[in-house]
Amino acid sequence: MPYEVDLAVRVEDALDELSAEGRQEVMETIAAALVRPEGWPQPGGWHGALAFGPRSWVWFTAFLGGIQVIDVGWTG
Template sequence: MTYRVELSLQAEDALAELPEEGRREVMKLIATALLAKETWPAPGGWETAERFGPRSWITFAAYADGMDVLRVGWVG
């Protein structure tokens, strides 16, 4: 099954400002979260989830067909 990933404007802006190493780590974290659908919050609700990498984190909401990444962070 194919899932969609949408980035909030805040997440897009944060991702654009990261160095290449940070962008790669955040994108890997998004991909890892996307593949672990059983750990997503309830689809379509107000609930969010966070995932953490070695130096990055994301906050996202889930839908039946994918996720919206709301926030992105990286400790450089």
């Protein structure tokens, strides 16, 4: 089943400011979160979840059929 990802505007801006290496890792972290729906918070409401990469993190909420990425970070 294909899932959908929405990126908040601030996430798009943050990705633009990262190095190519940082952007790649954050996108891999988003992809890892997306393919693990068992780790998603309950759709709707204000519940969120964090996913971590080696040097990155992604904060997201869920909706039926996908996730919305609210914030990202990279420590590299």
